[in-house]
Amino acid sequence: MLTIKQVIAREWQAFWLATGFLSRIPMLARINYSDRLMNQCAVYFPLVGLMLGAMYAGLYLALSEAWSPLTCLILVTGFHLWITCAFHEDGLADSVDAFGGGSSPGGKLRIMKDSRIGTYGTVALIAALALKVTLLGESGTIWLALLLSPMVARLTPLLIMGCLPYVTDPDKSKSKPVADSFDRNRLLYAGLSTAVMTMLLTKFHVGILLWSIVATLGVALVWGLYVRKQLGGYTGDALGASVVFGELVLLLGLASLE
Known part of the structure; x- marks a missing residue:
C-alpha cells in the first residue's frame, strides 16, 4: 500500500506527464514513466487546460495594451497552435478527412494515420479556427473565455474514453497508453474538480456552469455516437x-450568456 508521500509524488508526476503530453511546456x-x-x-x-488558458488570458491582456481585440485574438490563437503543437486541431483535420473520404472503418483508420491533410480536413480546420476567433471576440469577457474554454473542453475526451472502446493500431498510437484500461473513477474526480473550478472562476455564475455541462456532455454524446457508428470506437x-x-x-454559449 502506498504512503501519502508516494501518492502525492505519483500524482505530481502524472500531472506533469499530462502537461508534456498535451503541450510544449x-x-x-522527474518522471518515472510507465x-x-x-x-x-x-x-x-x-x-x-486551465494552465494553458491562464497563459492565453495573460497574453491577451498584455497584447491588448497595444493592439485591437481581433489582432490580439489572432496572435493568441497562433501561440495556442504553437504551444500545443496543434495537437487537437490535427485530430480534427484527420478525423474529418477520414470520415469524409473513407468508405469502411478500416479505410477511415488508414486515412486518419496519413500525415497528409485533405480538402475535408483543410476546410474543417479553417472553419473551426475562424469560428473560434469570432466567438472569442463576441464573448462579454474575452480573457475569461480564453481562461475557461481550454479547461472545460479537455473534459470531453475523458467522457468518450470512459464510454467507448479504443480502436486503432496499438503499436503506432501515441494515445494508446492513455486510453488503455481508462479508470472511470478518476473521470469522476476530473468532472467534479472541473465543475468546482468553473464556479470559482466565474464567481458562481450558474448559467455558465450549466452551459459548460451541456457543452461537455452534448459534444461527448453526439460526437461519441457518431465516432462509434463510423469506427466502432474512438481513436486519438x-x-x-x-x-x-x-x-x-462552449464559446457559443459564452458569447450569448455574458
Missing part, C-alpha cells in the same frame, strides 16, 4: 477533435 518533475502512469495522467487534462484523433468541438460549443 517543460515538465518540472504505461500505468500515462493512463493515470488523463485525469489532469482539464487542469493542463477523434479525442482531439472532441476538444475542438467542445471549445466551440
Whole structure:
C-alpha cells in the first residue's frame, strides 16, 4: 500500500506527464514513466487546460495594451497552435478527412494515420479556427473565455474514453497508453474538480456552469455516437477533435450568456 508521500509524488508526476503530453511546456518533475502512469495522467487534462488558458488570458491582456481585440485574438490563437503543437486541431483535420473520404472503418483508420491533410480536413480546420476567433471576440469577457474554454473542453475526451472502446493500431498510437484500461473513477474526480473550478472562476455564475455541462456532455454524446457508428470506437484523433468541438460549443454559449 502506498504512503501519502508516494501518492502525492505519483500524482505530481502524472500531472506533469499530462502537461508534456498535451503541450510544449517543460515538465518540472522527474518522471518515472510507465504505461500505468500515462493512463493515470488523463485525469489532469482539464487542469493542463486551465494552465494553458491562464497563459492565453495573460497574453491577451498584455497584447491588448497595444493592439485591437481581433489582432490580439489572432496572435493568441497562433501561440495556442504553437504551444500545443496543434495537437487537437490535427485530430480534427484527420478525423474529418477520414470520415469524409473513407468508405469502411478500416479505410477511415488508414486515412486518419496519413500525415497528409485533405480538402475535408483543410476546410474543417479553417472553419473551426475562424469560428473560434469570432466567438472569442463576441464573448462579454474575452480573457475569461480564453481562461475557461481550454479547461472545460479537455473534459470531453475523458467522457468518450470512459464510454467507448479504443480502436486503432496499438503499436503506432501515441494515445494508446492513455486510453488503455481508462479508470472511470478518476473521470469522476476530473468532472467534479472541473465543475468546482468553473464556479470559482466565474464567481458562481450558474448559467455558465450549466452551459459548460451541456457543452461537455452534448459534444461527448453526439460526437461519441457518431465516432462509434463510423469506427466502432474512438481513436486519438477523434479525442482531439472532441476538444475542438467542445471549445466551440462552449464559446457559443459564452458569447450569448455574458
